[in-house]
Amino acid sequence: MLVYYLRxxxxxxxxxxxxxxxxxxxxxxxxxxxxGFKAASMRDLAEAVGVEAASLYNHIKSKTELLHELCFGVAxxxxxxxxxxxxxxNNSIAKVEELVRFHxxxxxxxxxxxxxxxxxxxxxxxxxxSNFQNQRRMYRKRFAAIIEAGxxxxxxxxxxxxxxxxIILHAIGGIESWHRSTQKIDADALTSNMITIxxxxxxxx
Amino acid sequence: MLVYYLRxxxxxxxxxxxxxxxxxxxxxxxxxxxxGFKAASMRDLAEAVGVEAASLYNHIKSKTELLHELCFGVAxxxxxxxxxxxxxxNNSIAKVEELVRFHxxxxxxxxxxxxxxxxxxxxxxxxxxSNFQNQRRMYRKRFAAIIEAGxxxxxxxxxxxxxxxxIILHAIGGIESWHRSTQKIDADALTSNMITIxxxxxxxx
DNA sequence: ATAATATACTAACACATGTTAGCAATGATT
DNA sequence: AATCATTGCTAACATGTGTTAGTATATTAT
Numbered sequence: 001m002l003v004y005y006l007r008x009x010x011x012x013x014x015x016x017x018x019x020x021x022x023x024x025x026x027x028x029x030x031x032x033x034x035x036g037f038k039a040a041s042m043r044d045l046a047e048a049v050g051v052e053a054a055s056l057y058n059h060i061k062s063k064t065e066l067l068h069e070l071c072f073g074v075a076x077x078x079x080x081x082x083x084x085x086x087x088x089x090n091n092s093i094a095k096v097e098e099l100v101r102f103h104x105x106x107x108x109x110x111x112x113x114x115x116x117x118x119x120x121x122x123x124x125x126x127x128x129x130s131n132f133q134n135q136r137r138m139y140r141k142r143f144a145a146i147i148e149a150g151x152x153x154x155x156x157x158x159x160x161x162x163x164x165x166x167i168i169l170h171a172i173g174g175i176e177s178w179h180r181s182t183q184k185i186d187a188d189a190l191t192s193n194m195i196t197i198x199x200x201x202x203x204x205x
Numbered sequence: 206m207l208v209y210y211l212r213x214x215x216x217x218x219x220x221x222x223x224x225x226x227x228x229x230x231x232x233x234x235x236x237x238x239x240x241g242f243k244a245a246s247m248r249d250l251a252e253a254v255g256v257e258a259a260s261l262y263n264h265i266k267s268k269t270e271l272l273h274e275l276c277f278g279v280a281x282x283x284x285x286x287x288x289x290x291x292x293x294x295n296n297s298i299a300k301v302e303e304l305v306r307f308h309x310x311x312x313x314x315x316x317x318x319x320x321x322x323x324x325x326x327x328x329x330x331x332x333x334x335s336n337f338q339n340q341r342r343m344y345r346k347r348f349a350a351i352i353e354a355g356x357x358x359x360x361x362x363x364x365x366x367x368x369x370x371x372i373i374l375h376a377i378g379g380i381e382s383w384h385r386s387t388q389k390i391d392a393d394a395l396t397s398n399m400i401t402i403x404x405x406x407x408x409x410x
Numbered sequence: 411a412t413a414a415t416a417t418a419c420t421a422a423c424a425c426a427t428g429t430t431a432g433c434a435a436t437g438a439t440t
Numbered sequence: 441a442a443t444c445a446t447t448g449c450t451a452a453c454a455t456g457t458g459t460t461a462g463t464a465t466a467t468t469a470t
Contacts, residue, residue, distance in 0.1 A: 009418055009465060020417085036327065038243035042458060054459080055418050063458065119324070122241065163398040167376040174375025193368040201406025214435055214448050225447085247428060259429080260448050268428065 010051050012059075021059040024049055028066040029112035037067060037120040067120065068128055074117035075135045077106065082142055092150025097199050099143060100168060104191050107178045118173050140165050147202070156202045168198050215256050217264075226264040229254055233271040234317035242272060242325040272325060273333055279322035280340045282311065287347055297355025302404050304348060305373060309396050312383040323378050345370050352407070361407045373403050 012020045027048045031040040042063055046053040060066060081102050085095050106114050121132050143165045150156035172194065178187075217225045232253045236245040247268055251258040265271060286307050290300050311319050326337050348370045355361035377399065383392075 011417075036241065036243060038241060039328065041456075052419060054420080057459070058417055123244065157401075159402055160394070160398040163395060164402060166380055166382075167399065167402055170379025171372040171376045174379060175371055189365070190368060193365040194372070196362075197364055197369060197372055197406055201402055216448075246426075257449060259450080262429070263447055
């Protein structure tokens with residue numbers, strides 16, 4: 001018996017308003033998160049996307065480019081939000097809370113990208129690496145400046161601002177269970193817990 | 206002109222009471238910290254040790270064994286300390302402070318190992334992987350239990366204990382500048398800052 | 411229908427990786 | 441001095457890696 005298999009060529013499935021490259025970048029995010037950038041191979045990624053490894057190169061330039069996209073995508077969102085927060089005329093505690101809430105939201109809605117950007121940026125190579133590190137430093141400096149302003153008008157306890165920033169950022173960025181809290185209730189509960197502990201701990205009362 | 210170079214064979218230098226394997230494990234720690242487990246090659250490690258790659262295998266079984274040693278070395282220290290803390294008859298806040306202080310001390314004195322154990326355990330393979338994950342879970346459970354006891358006798362704010370634990374652990378484990386604070390003053394200042402913010406934030410007052 | 415563009419495939423490359431085999435040099439023990 | 445165990449070296453392996461070349465197929469525009 002002779003059987004003819006008529007195979008059609010694979011194709012990257014896209015939804016309205018998403019390029020194929022975006023699909024690849026997105027799958028790369030979850031792969032890099034799961035295995036780490038170095039341990040995740042282009043063949044792994046190809047399989048996740050449903051295509052042969054070489055086909056990926058019709059859409060991207062290199063594996064490292066994927067890391068660029070992820071890291072700077074996240075960094076830009078954080079930077080823009082910082083611009084916003086600084087431009088508003090809130091008191092310091094309110095600003096800090098806004099920064100924390102934004103960060104938590106990013107963790108919930110873009111978990112993989114934020115996680116990767118936070119843990120795998122070391123594997124960037126050098127024009128990008130220093131650029132990224134600079135952005136990181138800047139963000140922290142601006143965050144610390146807000147806390148310091150709050151300390152000056154007695155809104156916030158007289159603590160070391162840079163240390164407080166590191167604590168806050170790592171506390172939020174470290175939670176591994178964001179993606180598990182699919183139910184909105186869990187996420188909300190987690191959020192308010194974090195706000196209580198982190199922001200509440202700063203207040204001068 | 207004929208010149209004879211009389212080369213002596215390289216040798217791993219050891220100090221009193223340290224095996225050559227310990228030297229390798231220790232160098233592996235700083236290499237894995239710097240580049241990540243996957244990105245650090247055995248040839249890199251060999252160079253750091255001052256020997257050819259193949260020679261390493263006279264002392265170790267595999268690259269993964271190095272990760273085992275590091276991860277379980279750290280895990281055991283933390284577990285034993287938890288035993289100690291639990292056995293003492295302190296109040297909850299004192300216990301929490303002891304755990305935090307120990308963790309900070311580990312970060313200062315064994316930075317590379319603790320860092321690697323915290324970030325690279327994913328690359329363990331399976332009898333070890335689940336074992337390690339279990340120990341992690343257990344440690345956090347016991348930490349949370351201490352906080353919960355504190356909440357019950359009104360020592361500690363009515364917060365979500367597991368969340369508090371994650372915040373504390375990630376806040377401490379995330380600081381990248383432990384190794385830079387070589388001067389004891391910096392380390393002490395950083396420590397007291399962390400205690401103020403983290404432990405102070407829990408207190409019910 | 412035809413031409414042009416986008417996207418996929420197969421095959422292969424050059425290179426880095428962890429690891430082993432076999433042998434040479436060194437150090438310790440007798 | 442002779443013996444034996446340690447520890448190092450060179451060479452090589454098998455495998456996995458990112459990536460490219462060249463070509464076939466599908467989609468879009470003419």
